[in-house]
Amino acid sequence: DTGVSQDPRHKITKRGQNVTFRCDPISEHNRLYWYRQTLGQGPEFLTYFQNEAQLEKSRLLSDRFSAERPKGSFSTLEIQRTEQGDSAMYLCASSRIRGGSNIQYFGAGTRLSVL
Amino acid sequence: ELKVEQNPLFLSMQEGKNYTIYCNYSTTSDRLYWYRQDPGKSLESLFVLLSNGAVKQEGRLMASLDTKARLSTLHITAAVHDLSATYFCAVDKGWGGADGLTFGKGTHLIIQP
Numbered sequence: 235d236t237g238v239s240q241d242p243r244h245k246i247t248k249r250g251q252n253v254t255f256r257c258d259p260i261s262e263h264n265r266l267y268w269y270r271q272t273l274g275q276g277p278e279f280l281t282y283f284q285n286e287a288q289l290e291k292s293r294l295l296s297d298r299f300s301a302e303r304p305k306g307s308f309s310t311l312e313i314q315r316t317e318q319g320d321s322a323m324y325l326c327a328s329s330r331i332r333g334g335s336n337i338q339y340f341g342a343g344t345r346l347s348v349l
Numbered sequence: 350e351l352k353v354e355q356n357p358l359f360l361s362m363q364e365g366k367n368y369t370i371y372c373n374y375s376t377t378s379d380r381l382y383w384y385r386q387d388p389g390k391s392l393e394s395l396f397v398l399l400s401n402g403a404v405k406q407e408g409r410l411m412a413s414l415d416t417k418a419r420l421s422t423l424h425i426t427a428a429v430h431d432l433s434a435t436y437f438c439a440v441d442k443g444w445g446g447a448d449g450l451t452f453g454k455g456t457h458l459i460i461q462p
Binding site for chain 2: 292
């Protein structure tokens with residue numbers, strides 16, 4: 235399978251705990267994105283990497299959130315001191331610009347529930 | 350701030366009927382995308398529209414883009430039950446800006462036999 239993979243698929247945690255999610259992009263894609271999606275809403279952009287450089291962060295990405303892409307391949311998203319409002323689906327996407335388009339291919343997501 | 354609005358947000362229709370979903374966006378953008386999401390699943394890319402007047406078709410779905418009106422449409426022809434899903438349009442800032450997508454709230458489409 236050469237699609238975007240995310241791990242874990244589901245995470246249940248208690249408020250105040252730290253969690254980390256992993257994303258493995260499509261291998262030839264140099265761009266990687268993190269989004270958050272809540273029920274009944276469209277995905278909201280969190281952050282973007284080109285190779286290992288983090289080039290943009292949304293204001294939604296509070297100080298408790300940090301993302302890395304250390305070697306320009308897989309990425310991790312960590313949430314520290316989780317809050318109930320962090321409960322959402324966290325989606326990863328990857329892309330490579332071709333022919334003027336930048337189609338982002340999404341993984342299946344990690345569903346986070348904060349109790 | 351780039352804003353994307355879709356309407357309707359919810360649509361129930363019968364098989365065999367035609368309908369159109371509308372997507373308005375607030376600022377100039379070079380690239381508009383349509384995605385499909387099935388319940389509990391991730392997003393599947395349907396179309397990318399890159400220029401004014403662009404039209405793409407796949408099966409019973411056709412998407413178009415009017416950059417002057419900042420409007421894209423997704424037209425469904427002779428709907429079938431398998432097209433039931435949530436459809437999102439999304440816009441990025443194009444070559445001049447960063448590449449995170451701004452999504453609409455989605456149109457939840459139910460097609461009844």
